[in-house]
Structures are given as structure tokens and as C-alpha cells.
Amino acid sequence: MNVSIIGKALLEHLQIVFTGIAAGCLVGIPTGSLLRGHKKVAKIVFVIVDIIQTVPTLAMFTFVMLIFGLNNSTVIFSIFLYSLFPIVRNTYVGIMGVDQGAIRAGRGLGMTKMQIYFQVELPLAFPVILSGIRLALVSALGIATTGVLIGASGLGMPIWRGIQTRNMSMMLSGAIPVSLLAVLFDVLLSTLEKRLSR
Amino acid sequence: MIRFENVAMAYGDNKVIDNLNLEIKSGQLVVLVGPSGCGKTTTLQLINRLIDPTEGKIYLNGVDIQTIDPVELRRSIGYVIQEIGLFPHMTIEQNVEIVPKLLGWSQEKRSARTLELLQMVGMDAETYLHRYPSDLSGGQQQRIGVLRALAVEPPLILMDEPFGALDPITRDNLQDEIKKLQKRLNKTIVFVTHDMDEAIKIADVIVLMQKGRIVQAASPDELLSNPKNDFVAEFVGKHRFYLNSVELVKDVMRSKVFKVSVDFGLAQSIALMESERVSSLLVVDDEDRLLGSLGIEDIMTKARPGMSVGDLELKKLPYILPDAPAKEAFELITEQNLDILAVVDEENHVLGVVTKTSMVKSLAQVVWGGK
Numbered sequence: 345m346n347v348s349i350i351g352k353a354l355l356e357h358l359q360i361v362f363t364g365i366a367a368g369c370l371v372g373i374p375t376g377s378l379l380r381g382h383k384k385v386a387k388i389v390f391v392i393v394d395i396i397q398t399v400p401t402l403a404m405f406t407f408v409m410l411i412f413g414l415n416n417s418t419v420i421f422s423i424f425l426y427s428l429f430p431i432v433r434n435t436y437v438g439i440m441g442v443d444q445g446a447i448r449a450g451r452g453l454g455m456t457k458m459q460i461y462f463q464v465e466l467p468l469a470f471p472v473i474l475s476g477i478r479l480a481l482v483s484a485l486g487i488a489t490t491g492v493l494i495g496a497s498g499l500g501m502p503i504w505r506g507i508q509t510r511n512m513s514m515m516l517s518g519a520i521p522v523s524l525l526a527v528l529f530d531v532l533l534s535t536l537e538k539r540l541s542r
Numbered sequence: 543m544i545r546f547e548n549v550a551m552a553y554g555d556n557k558v559i560d561n562l563n564l565e566i567k568s569g570q571l572v573v574l575v576g577p578s579g580c581g582k583t584t585t586l587q588l589i590n591r592l593i594d595p596t597e598g599k600i601y602l603n604g605v606d607i608q609t610i611d612p613v614e615l616r617r618s619i620g621y622v623i624q625e626i627g628l629f630p631h632m633t634i635e636q637n638v639e640i641v642p643k644l645l646g647w648s649q650e651k652r653s654a655r656t657l658e659l660l661q662m663v664g665m666d667a668e669t670y671l672h673r674y675p676s677d678l679s680g681g682q683q684q685r686i687g688v689l690r691a692l693a694v695e696p697p698l699i700l701m702d703e704p705f706g707a708l709d710p711i712t713r714d715n716l717q718d719e720i721k722k723l724q725k726r727l728n729k730t731i732v733f734v735t736h737d738m739d740e741a742i743k744i745a746d747v748i749v750l751m752q753k754g755r756i757v758q759a760a761s762p763d764e765l766l767s768n769p770k771n772d773f774v775a776e777f778v779g780k781h782r783f784y785l786n787s788v789e790l791v792k793d794v795m796r797s798k799v800f801k802v803s804v805d806f807g808l809a810q811s812i813a814l815m816e817s818e819r820v821s822s823l824l825v826v827d828d829e830d831r832l833l834g835s836l837g838i839e840d841i842m843t844k845a846r847p848g849m850s851v852g853d854l855e856l857k858k859l860p861y862i863l864p865d866a867p868a869k870e871a872f873e874l875i876t877e878q879n880l881d882i883l884a885v886v887d888e889e890n891h892v893l894g895v896v897t898k899t900s901m902v903k904s905l906a907q908v909v910w911g912g913k
């Protein structure tokens with residue numbers, strides 16, 4: 345098994361995952377923040393993202409494929425959709441949980457709404473948001489692996505090839521790195537969360 | 543400086559401030575006191591527009607505050623919030639420098655000011671600047687909350703129970719500090735507290751509130767001597783006996799004084815103490831000016847036959863002028879646990895003494911009336 349092929353697959357895998365999650369953050373964090381103070385809208389949004397995240401992976405690929413075709417974009421977009429649930433929900437919960445005293449202090453000292461959001465609410469909610477991102481990221485590593493079924497690249501490729509050719513070492517050359525990545529991200533991000541929440 | 547005109551504020555049907563009229567003069571320290579929920583915090587927040595009134599107007603230096611941008615207004619007014627409200631994700635330095643930063647001060651100016659402030663409350667900058675609020679005790683956090691409000695030296699400062707979490711000694715120091723600051727820099731301070739002792743100690747004007755209304759607004763002396771109704775009297779409570787502020791030292795002092803001059807013999811002095819049943823004597827010079835006091839214990843331990851009063855080291859005796867309020871004399875006696883306080887005129891001539899007995903008589907008079 346060629347190391348450089350695995351290296352390339354790993355990079356592609358990460359690229360797919362990060363692009364999807366980044367899009368999820370870009371949409372999810374503002375959405376979760378804006379829902380604060382709109383309980384009814386929040387409820388509806390949560391139902392929608394919850395439904396999205398219960399759709400089985402292959403079914404999701406099928407729907408998204410109709411728009412993007414058989415390639416990486418379909419996987420990226422699916423990861424984006426799945427990541428919305430944990431990111432929107434955790435942002436909302438995090439922002440709602442910010443100590444009212446800190447917000448009142450911010451207002452009392454003459455901060456604008458934007459300054460309060462960026463300098464007080466977001467930093468204080470960040471550990472909770474980060475834990476949503478961590479969940480999304482770990483499950484995205486798995487989704488990206490399945491992407492091989494619709495012709496996407498990444499670490500799913502060597503696993504799938506290995507299965508077809510009964511080549512155990514090829515299967516492992518994909519399965520081991522992807523599992524290690526999942527464990528690694530999980531540990532790194534939970535450590536960061538703990539350090540940030542004081 | 544601040545004028546409330548017929549101000550009312552309601553949450554729905556619940557009127558929490560009702561027809562409030564109040565004038566706060568520049569340079570005054572005004573203390574709002576009253577039972578929990580009477581509207582003290584609300585009154586304070588009406589001033590910096592954290593809350594807007596439902597009726598009436600509030601003027602700041604003659605300008606209707608409804609016409610001032612709330613953000614600008616708040617940056618120009620210092621505010622210590624009741625729940626302290628330090629930002630847990632920012633260091634002490636960052637917390638103190640929030641308003642200076644909002645106002646665009648340079649890094650050097652900010653740092654210099656922060657050091658000065660920490661010094662003021664006796665907190666070592668090296669140790670604390672880079673710590674987080676959670677590393678500080680409740681009292682230390684509260685001090686930082688006060689400093690944050692003072693950072694840009696605003697002319698008007700609102701303080702909502704700023705010393706609630708402090709131990710009595712720190713609390714006392716900070717009260718003095720605030721009072722000095724107000725006097726020295728001519729700051730106007732609106733201060734909220736539950737604690738009548740605190741109010742009496744620092745206030746120029748005490749505003750006693752009940753159910754969203756002002757019951758009485760007056761100087762501490764006026765409030766103590768002329769409570770407007772039973773509510774005020776009860777709230778003022780134990781302080782009520784605390785005098786009759788018109789009473790002066792000369793009204794309560796005892797003018798019969800046992801004194802000796804420096805050339806008086808020790809044996810004679812002991813005889814005088816014995817006949818008058820006192821344990822110390824005032825010592826004066828030829829012209830009746832106070833030199834100090836002589837206690838029986840000094841004579842017992844140091845005296846030898848043939849010595850006169852002048853041969854012993856005299857104890858310094860605290861004194862007070864006859865026209866000072868009696869209250870001050872009593873406070874001195876209580877605080878320093880004195881047996882006796884001399885009353886002297888401008889030239890140091892002895893006129894009388896105030897003792898714990900004079901205190902008892904004066905208080906009895908307040909309690910039972912008459913002479």
C-alpha cells in the first residue's frame with residue numbers, strides 16, 4: 345500500500361470534512377444567535393434541523409446528489425446539513441445561558457449591542473458552541489467515509505477498495521487513520537472546551 | 543445635576559416607581575435606602591437609561607436624558623451593578639479597562655490608570671492584573687467592580703450596593719475612600735444600600751424609599767432627629783436614640799473636673815483621688831491649660847516618695863471643643879474606648895470632661911425626654 349496515496353486520501357478527507365463544518369459554523373452560529381429571544385421561531389427551526397439530521401446518510405446523499413451530482417460537493421453539502429443540528433442548538437443554548445449580570449454590566453458600561461455580542465456573549469457561550477462543533481466534526485468524519493459510495497474521494501476509498509479486493513491491509517490503511525482522526529479531534533476539542541470554560 | 547420630575551415606571555400594571563420627584567445636586571453623595579423591592583435599583587437604572595420611565599422626565603445637567611443616546615450616556619456615567627458583573631472570560635486588567643477602551647484611550651494611558659486604581663484599593667498589580675475574576679474572593683471582585691466604574695473618572699457615579707459582599711474592615715475603608723473621592727474630585731454619587739449605618743456614615747442626603755415612592759429625603763441628621771413618620775422612625779431604628787444632633791459637647795459635659803498642676807505632690811494627688819473616688823486626674827499648667835492625665839496605675843508603678851506630678855510621664859488625653867456636636871464626643875469615646883475625654887477651648891484651657899456617664903444621661907434624656 346502506497347503511503348503517498350493514503351496521505352492524499354487523508355488530505356482530501358479532511359478537506360471535505362472541514363469545508364462542510366466551516367459552512368455549518370458560518371450558517372449555524374449566526375442562526376443560533378439570532379434565535380435568542382424568539383422562542384417560537386427557535387422551536388420551528390429546531391424541528392427542521394432535527395428532521396434533517398435523522399435522514400439516513402445514503403438517503404441524504406441521494407437527495408443532495410440531485411443538485412450537485414456524483415462528487416465531493418454532495419458529501420460536503422450533506423455534512424453541512426448534518427452539522428446544523430448540533431451547531432445551531434448548542435449556539436442557542438450557549439447564548440441563552442450567558443449570565444444576565446454580565447450582559448447588564450456590558451449595557452451599563454456603555455457597550456453597543458454588537459460589542460456585547462462579540463465581546464461578552466459569544467466568548468462566554470463559546471465552550472458550549474465548541475462542543476456542538478466537536479459532535480458535528482466527529483460524525484462528519486464518518487459521513488465523509490461513506491462518501492466513497494457516490495464517487496467522492498477521501499479515506500473511504502481505500503476501505504471500499506480493500507473490501508472489494510479482499511485486501512485486509514488496504515482496508516486497514518483507510519480505517520485506522522479515520523478512526524485515529526475521530527479520537528484525536530474528540531480529545532483535542534474537549535480539552536479546549538474544558539480550558540475555556542471558567 | 544440630576545432632576546426627576548413626576549417620574550413613574552411600571553412593568554405592565556405593576557407600578558414600581560410612582561411619582562418620583564428628586565433633585566440631586568452636583569458634588570453630593572445621595573444614598574437611596576429602603577426595603578428590598580422598593581425600587582432602588584430601578585431608580586438608579588432610570589438615570590443611565592437601562593430603563594426608561596413610563597411617565598415624567600429626568601434631566602441631567604438640564605438636558606432631558608431621553609434626547610441623549612443611551613450608549614453615550616452610559617459611557618459618561620460610572621456604574622457599579624448589584625450583582626458585580628465582572629466578565630469571567632476577561633482578566634482583571636481587561637475588566638477594568640473596558641470603558642477606557644470603549645472611549646479609545648491609548649494603551650499607556652489605560653495601563654497607568656489601571657495601576658493607579660489597583661493601588662487605591664490596596665491590590666498588588668503584579669499579582670492581580672492577569673488573574674481572572676474567578677481567582678478572586680467575593681470582596682476583591684467587588685472592589686474591581688467599583689474600580690471599573692471609576693476608571694474614566696466620570697463626574698457622576700451610580701453604585702448599586704457596591705459593598706454588600708465585603709468584610710466590615712474593607713467595607714469601612716472603601717466607604718472612607720469613596721467619601722474622600724467624592725469630596726476631593728467633587729464627584730456626584732448616587733449610592734444604593736440596605737444598610738442604614740452605611741447610609742448615615744457616607745450620605746449628604748438620604749432618600750428613604752418605600753413601594754416606589756420617596757418617604758423622606760433629608761440629611762442624615764435631619765432624618766435621625768426628625769423622622770417624618772413611623773416607617774422612617776422604624777427604619778432608622780436604633781439610630782433614633784443616637785441623638786438629638788443639636789446637642790453640643792458643652793451641653794453634656796461635666797464642668798466639675800478633678801485636676802492638678804505639675805508641681806502638685808504625688809501624695810496629695812492620691813489623697814484627692816481617694817476623696818473623690820476617681821482613678822485618674824487631669825494635669826494642667828499654671829494657666830489651667832491641659833497637659834495630659836495621670837492614672838492611679840502610673841503612680842502605683844513609678845512613684846517614689848517626694849516626687850511631684852511633673853516628674854512622671856503624663857498620658858496624652860484626647861480632647862474636643864465645646865461647640866462640637868455631642869454625638870462626635872460619644873463616637874470618640876465609643877470607638878477608642880476612652881474613660882474620659884477632655885473639653886478644652888481654643889487656647890487649650892480645660893472647661894470640662896465628657897465621660898461614659900455623660901453619655902448615659904444624654905441618651906436617657908432622648909429616651910424619656912425632659913431634663
Ligand SMILES: Nc1ncnc2c1ncn2[C@@H]1O[C@H](COP(=O)(O)OP(=O)(O)OP(=O)(O)O)[C@@H](O)[C@H]1O
Binds near residue numbers: 556558578579580736
Ligand atoms: N424585569 C422586571 N420585570 C418585572 N418586575 C420587575 C423587574 N425588575 C424589577 N421588578 C420589580 O420592580 C420592583 C422594584 O425592583 P428594584 O430592583 O428596583 O428593587 P430594589 O429596591 O433594588 O430591591 P433590592 O434591594 O432587592 O435590590 C420589585 O417589586 C421587582 O419585583
Ligand SMILES: [Mg+2]
Binds near residue numbers: 582583584624702
Ligand atoms: Mg436592587
